[in-house]
Amino acid sequence: MHARGGEAHTHNRPLASGKGAAYEGGIRVPMLAKWPGVTKPASFCETPVIIEDFFPTILEMAGIHNPETVQTVDGKSFIRLLKNQKSKDFDRPLFWHYPNKWGGEGPGIGTTSSIRKGDWKLVYWYKDQKKELFNLREDIGEKYDLSAGYPEKTAELSADLGSYLRRVEAQRPSFKVSGKPVPWPDEVLQSVTAQ
Numbered sequence: 001m002h003a004r005g006g007e008a009h010t011h012n013r014p015l016a017s018g019k020g021a022a023y024e025g026g027i028r029v030p031m032l033a034k035w036p037g038v039t040k041p042a043s044f045c046e047t048p049v050i051i052e053d054f055f056p057t058i059l060e061m062a063g064i065h066n067p068e069t070v071q072t073v074d075g076k077s078f079i080r081l082l083k084n085q086k087s088k089d090f091d092r093p094l095f096w097h098y099p100n101k102w103g104g105e106g107p108g109i110g111t112t113s114s115i116r117k118g119d120w121k122l123v124y125w126y127k128d129q130k131k132e133l134f135n136l137r138e139d140i141g142e143k144y145d146l147s148a149g150y151p152e153k154t155a156e157l158s159a160d161l162g163s164y165l166r167r168v169e170a171q172r173p174s175f176k177v178s179g180k181p182v183p184w185p186d187e188v189l190q191s192v193t194a195q
Contacts, residue, residue: 016142021108022123023142027096035061039082047090048116049078057082093117095164099126099171108142111173113185115161122147122157124185126173131158131185155186162186 012018012025020026031049033039052075059067060077067073080087096114111126119137124130133147133154147154162184165172174181 014141017106017108020102020104021106022096022098022110022112022114023108024121024136024140026108027114033082035082040084043084045081045084047078047081047087048094049081049090050075050094053078093160093164095161097165097170099173113161113165113170115157115164117157117160120153120157122154122161122185124158124161124188126182129183129188131188133157158185158188 015025015028016023017025028048052073054075056073056075056077057079059065060079076089076092078087078090081090094116096112098110098112101111108123112123113126114121114123116136119135121134121136121142123132123134125132131147131154132142132145133150134142134144135146136142163186164170165184172181172184
């Protein structure tokens with residue numbers, strides 16, 4: 001029986017799947033913020049932020065500028081969003097990278113890398129090098145894979161994702177038989193069988 005009761009992988013509907021999945025049910029969570037005198041009560045913002053954004057935001061809230069850190073600070077402060085101000089800093093792609101199998105099973109769970117750019121999202125599956133393309137504004141439940149109908153958008157997001165993964169020196173799985181690394185998403189033109 002599923003730990004929460006009911007049918008597994010349906011608890012985040014209309015989002016697809018749940019915790020640990022590359023689909024929206026596994027990565028999209030609501031965020032609440034209360035900052036008296038700064039955030040407007042009962043206001044909302046639809047601009048997505050990512051976990052990497054919390055560190056620079058907290059530093060800015062604390063008045064710490066140009067901190068000396070060992071690691072690269074990947075995120076962007078979302079203070080302007082908390083103040084209900086627009087910010088071009090958030091017209092950016094978001095990335096998720098899960099190159100290892102952690103034990104969960106179900107839809108959207110596996111070795112993947114994903115990118116969201118505007119309303120578009122691409123999920124790249126390392127196991128079989130399959131790509132799925134979704135328009136989240138029109139299909140929040142990720143029911144309709146549009147990769148075959150939008151090859152240019154699939155190629156664009158594959159290139160952006162591959163470039164990002166190389167830039168951050170991301171790890172990737174290897175084929176069991178050959179020991180060679182699985183191709184980057186922009187090295188795969190179409191779905192192929194794992195080697």
